[in-house]
Amino acid sequence: MTVEKILIVLGTFVAAAYVVIGIIGGLLASHWEEASTSDRVIWTVLLVGGGLLLFLGLRMSRRSPWLGALLISIGAVVGALPIFWTLIALVLAAALVVLSVIYARRAAGAAPATG
Numbered sequence: 083m084t085v086e087k088i089l090i091v092l093g094t095f096v097a098a099a100y101v102v103i104g105i106i107g108g109l110l111a112s113h114w115e116e117a118s119t120s121d122r123v124i125w126t127v128l129l130v131g132g133g134l135l136l137f138l139g140l141r142m143s144r145r146s147p148w149l150g151a152l153l154i155s156i157g158a159v160v161g162a163l164p165i166f167w168t169l170i171a172l173v174l175a176a177a178l179v180v181l182s183v184i185y186a187r188r189a190a191g192a193a194p195a196t197g
Contacts, residue, residue: 085188089181090140093154096174097136100161104129125164132161147186154182
């Protein structure tokens with residue numbers, strides 16, 4: 083499997099998980115009994131926003147590898163922040179950052195020189 087395929091599959095899975103966890107977790111009142119409304123909103127926005135940035139970065143990575151890597155990295159880290167205690171989110175975020183940079187470096191190296 084190539085770096086691009088791994089990045090797309092893993093990134094899509096993580097982005098979808100962030101969005102689903104953000105929406106479902108944000109709507110479950112029993113989870114938020116002692117938390118304020120602002121805590122709930124921040125948690126939901128970070129997860130859903132991180133997932134959406136990750137999706138956008140994956141879409142952009144073919145046209146602009148470095149912009150894609152930036153969006154993937156920001157989305158992966160932002161989405162992992164509210165669920166950092168799971169540890170798997172941090173590991174997946176780190177893997178996505180590394181894969182996106184490797185992909186961008188390879189894509190930039192394969193681009194024809196202009197001038």
